[in-house]
Amino acid sequence: MTADDFKEWRRAMGFSREEAAYALGLSKPTIENYESGRRRGSNRPVVIPKPVALACAAIYHCVEPWPTELDPKTSDATF
Secondary structure, eight states: OOHHHHHHHHHHHTOOHHHHHHHHTOOHHHHHHHHHTBOTTTOOBOOOOHHHHHHHHHHHTTOOOOOSEEOTTTOOEEO
């Protein structure tokens, strides 16, 4: 996922930077780094980790979190 891809995902979701940070469990400065493709201060390149890219895809496609436990009697998932 490139910086431009990440920006497009956030815009497609209608998220502010704060909302994207909350949805992904990240900080707002991390979101800003991902969107710029550079780390603030050092200006070093930033690579968006694969788990973050996968989380973006899951959120985009409305995938629910993995159930924390299954009820063996009904096979119903509880979150």
